[in-house]
Amino acid sequence: MQQSGFGDADFTVIKVNEISALAYGSSLIFPQARSVFDIGAESARWVEIKPGSSQEPFPEIIDFSLNERCAAGTGLFLEKQAYRLNLTIEEFSALAARARKGAPVAGRCSVFAKSDMIHLQQKGVPVEEIAYGVCLALVRSVTSSLLKSKSCPLPVVLAGNTIRNQGLIRAFQQIVKSKEGELIYCDQSPYLTAMGGA
Numbered sequence: 261m262q263q264s265g266f267g268d269a270d271f272t273v274i275k276v277n278e279i280s281a282l283a284y285g286s287s288l289i290f291p292q293a294r295s296v297f298d299i300g301a302e303s304a305r306w307v308e309i310k311p312g313s314s315q316e317p318f319p320e321i322i323d324f325s326l327n328e329r330c331a332a333g334t335g336l337f338l339e340k341q342a343y344r345l346n347l348t349i350e351e352f353s354a355l356a357a358r359a360r361k362g363a364p365v366a367g368r369c370s371v372f373a374k375s376d377m378i379h380l381q382q383k384g385v386p387v388e389e390i391a392y393g394v395c396l397a398l399v400r401s402v403t404s405s406l407l408k409s410k411s412c413p414l415p416v417v418l419a420g421n422t423i424r425n426q427g428l429i430r431a432f433q434q435i436v437k438s439k440e441g442e443l444i445y446c447d448q449s450p451y452l453t454a455m456g457g458a
């Protein structure tokens with residue numbers, strides 16, 4: 261922090277980056293949160309936090325990780341796979357949410373995912389199982405690359421616009437093995453980083 265003055269007004273300047281903004285925004289809305297996954301269109305990040313207190317409202321950042329700015333493991337990956345299935349992202353989400361199970365799909369690379377999906381379609385695997393398989397592949401990829409074999413403290417917040425995809429939420433519940441109330445999100449989840457920055 262540094263003091264800065266303009267004319268008669270003094271104010272405090274706090275430098276904020278995307279990780280501290282995500283941590284603070286998440287703890288504002290979800291004070292019980294221990295970690296946060298933020299999956300955007302082209303990026304993903306994970307933050308482990310220790311909740312703040314009444315004396316110190318800012319949460320302590322215990323650990324964090326960012327992806328390598330690759331489309332795999334992001335919302336853009338989901339959109340590409342929905343397009344390949346000739347579905348809107350809304351149709352894709354609804355199908356994935358109600359699938360009986362997820363088909364095996366590679367999530368590390370869009371090219372591999374496309375090959376798997378073509379093969380599954382040729383075998384006659386239901387489209388909803390392919391869609392849910394893509395959601396599972398994305399969550400496995402994100403958790404593997406960001407957590408790097410570390411555990412994910414619960415409750416965990418889901419941030420970013422991907423919370424609108426019920427198939428992705430279902431995949432998170434399955435992969436992080438969350439119980440009722442341990443995977444948390446709300447209508448404000450897409451804006452948590454912006455709220456924390458503000």
